[in-house]
Amino acid sequence: GEDVEQSLFLSVREGDSSVINCTYTDSSSTYLYWYKQEPGAGLQLLTYIFSNMDMKQDQRLTVLLNKKDKHLSLRIADTQTGDSAIYFCAENNFNKFYFGSGTKLNVKP
């Protein structure tokens, strides 16, 4: 299968920016995705970026894609305590999605 890697933990203070990083292996992915998971719940789509784009901004969220290095990042501006969750990056290859192991974001008041 494909390898999608993320760091496991990130801790920030409320009001700071958070940057969650991801590396992937399949350069043929059409889209790359960021999902959010709150405790005991399913995955909620946050945003996604088409593979021929470098950047996408959506309110407090900014996605950066470096195709050369196969690196994807999610920046959350003005992080709030409600942003505390696990964040997954994912790539798709034909009919399969491959998910990272998730980054647990802890926002301290």
Next chain:
Amino acid sequence: DGGITQSPKYLFRKEGQNVTLSCEQNLNHDAMYWYRQDPGQGLRLIYYSQIVNDFQKGDIAEGYSVSREKKESFPLTVTSAQKNPTAFYLCASNPDRVGNQPQHFGDGTRLSIL
């Protein structure tokens, strides 16, 4: 509201027992998926179906079975052959048969061994 409904939210299995997890969607999506999530790990694909009456094994299909008799339903059976079934199970759907759209997820079923 359109969405994916998984039931039950919590399920307990006795040794040697088969259990079935329900997944229903009213999004009119063609493709449906089952994933297993273990603590601190990403999602691993169990089975997926691109169309009614057809399904494919994912990366960890052993000990599981599925059916797709109706477009809106994709139940997962955890058989007694699955020796370590304790996990969080997530069902997803996709409007695109080849998956070139975001996946939509249900709220999950947590399965535990008695």
